[in-house]
Amino acid sequence: xxxxxxxxLLGFLNYTPMTGYELEGWINASTGNFWHAELSQIYKxxxxxxxxxxxxxxxxxxxxxxxRRVYTITDAGKANLEQWLATPILEDxxxxxxxxxxLFFTPPSDRAALITQLRIQLRLxxxxxxxxRQQSPTExxxxxxxxxxxxxxxxxxxxxxxxxxxxxxMYIRWIEETLQQFESLP
Amino acid sequence: xxxxxxxxLLGFLNYTPMTGYELEGWINASTGNFWHAELSQIYKxxxxxxxxxxxxxxxxxxxxxxxRRVYTITDAGKANLEQWLATPILEDxxxxxxxxxxLFFTPPSDRAALITQLRIQLRLxxxxxxxxRQQSPTExxxxxxxxxxxxxxxxxxxxxxxxxxxxxxMYIRWIEETLQQFESLP
DNA sequence: TCGCTCATGTAATGGGTTACATGATTCA
DNA sequence: TGAATCATGTAACCCATTACATGAGCGA
Numbered sequence: 001x002x003x004x005x006x007x008x009l010l011g012f013l014n015y016t017p018m019t020g021y022e023l024e025g026w027i028n029a030s031t032g033n034f035w036h037a038e039l040s041q042i043y044k045x046x047x048x049x050x051x052x053x054x055x056x057x058x059x060x061x062x063x064x065x066x067x068r069r070v071y072t073i074t075d076a077g078k079a080n081l082e083q084w085l086a087t088p089i090l091e092d093x094x095x096x097x098x099x100x101x102x103l104f105f106t107p108p109s110d111r112a113a114l115i116t117q118l119r120i121q122l123r124l125x126x127x128x129x130x131x132x133r134q135q136s137p138t139e140x141x142x143x144x145x146x147x148x149x150x151x152x153x154x155x156x157x158x159x160x161x162x163x164x165x166x167x168x169x170m171y172i173r174w175i176e177e178t179l180q181q182f183e184s185l186p
Numbered sequence: 187x188x189x190x191x192x193x194x195l196l197g198f199l200n201y202t203p204m205t206g207y208e209l210e211g212w213i214n215a216s217t218g219n220f221w222h223a224e225l226s227q228i229y230k231x232x233x234x235x236x237x238x239x240x241x242x243x244x245x246x247x248x249x250x251x252x253x254r255r256v257y258t259i260t261d262a263g264k265a266n267l268e269q270w271l272a273t274p275i276l277e278d279x280x281x282x283x284x285x286x287x288x289l290f291f292t293p294p295s296d297r298a299a300l301i302t303q304l305r306i307q308l309r310l311x312x313x314x315x316x317x318x319r320q321q322s323p324t325e326x327x328x329x330x331x332x333x334x335x336x337x338x339x340x341x342x343x344x345x346x347x348x349x350x351x352x353x354x355x356m357y358i359r360w361i362e363e364t365l366q367q368f369e370s371l372p
Numbered sequence: 373t374c375g376c377t378c379a380t381g382t383a384a385t386g387g388g389t390t391a392c393a394t395g396a397t398t399c400a
Numbered sequence: 401t402g403a404a405t406c407a408t409g410t411a412a413c414c415c416a417t418t419a420c421a422t423g424a425g426c427g428a
Contacts, residue, residue: 031286
């Protein structure tokens with residue numbers, strides 16, 4: 001999975017020019033549930049993108065706070081983005097789930113630890129589900145209101161939100177099943 | 187998510203002493219669906235574990251092929267493993283899904299690309315689902331037969347298999363929903 | 373004969389996190 | 401008064417992947 005962040009940044013800059021700091025805001029607000037990044041990594045990647053000619057930056061002086069470095073996507077950047085979008089994903093995605101790893105190695109004799117762990121996770125996933133069901137839809141509407149030019153993208157945002165909702169429903173169902181199984185064991 | 191591989195290795199070595207090469211086999215066969223690693227990373231991590239006193243190794247000479255370096259977990263290693271197992275997971279797991287990222291940035295005007303992408307993914311996830319339903323259960327039985335001392339762990343292996351099955355069912359459902367939505371759009 | 377399995381590792385590179393450093397403005 | 405927001409970045413470190421290197425034995 002090579003350098004996805006690069007394309008996330010190009011994707012947002014293809015909407016409109018902005019700074020690294022603003023990019024982080026967009027990532028947190030929209031792709032955060034399936035792709036996130038630290039600010040330091042964003043700055044580093046932007047530098048690479050500028051070096052490879054996919055974006056250019058200009059400095060907007062400010063007073064009282066650091067100057068803004070505003071990035072704009074170039075034609076080369078747009079071309080790379082489009083090519084990436086047109087390429088189908090064929091490789092396996094490598095899921096990594098620390099909970100499953102921990103469960104897997106918990107000795108079956110220690111049922112108490114197992115059940116505690118699962119109950120904590122159940123609560124966390126229920127919170128996330130609530131977020132997808134309540135918070136996210138209004139966030140999407142807010143974004144569309146703030147950026148009317150991106151209104152046609154709303155169905156895609158909704159699709160990714162829906163993915164999160166289904167994922168959490170699935171996870172909760174699995175925890176409940178597993179809890180039942182281990183609670184009823186000898 | 188710091189250094190989970192370390193605990194995966196300790197977890198397996200807690201079953202029985204073995205080489206780095208054998209550890210890779212176990213990982214592929216059992217935790218592969220939620221935690222995997224390259225051989226080179228396994229060797230590196232084993233070295234760290236030896237340095238920190240959590241495992242020890244001895245060399246078993248062989249003829250015609252490289253000597254085997256067999257690792258054994260120490261009391262310190264067992265203590266760390268147990269402590270890790272007893273610690274509940276509280277942080278968010280950072281999901282990263284390249285498909286969602288790609289969809290998110292596909293211009294709604296390019297419906298054809300979107301639908302192609304989804305159809306390819308549908309096939310891939312159906313294959314994975316088949317694997318969880320058919321292949322994995324027999325793999326688990328095989329493992330239990332080969333290592334009867336680990337038979338009590340079977341319910342946990344089954345739980346992780348079930349997680350994979352539910353995950354793929356969810357993913358397929360989401361793709362089908364999303365396909366329908368975009369196929370029926372103007 | 374070709375590729376797989378067993379078996380070890382190193383080196384180069386890249387992606388990502390955490391900590392550090394700076395500093396004005398705004399709001400509770 | 402203290403925290404959050406805006407805004408930039410560097411440095412150290414760690415985890416992971418890919419490529420490279422070696423080489424016998426075995427089965428199709």
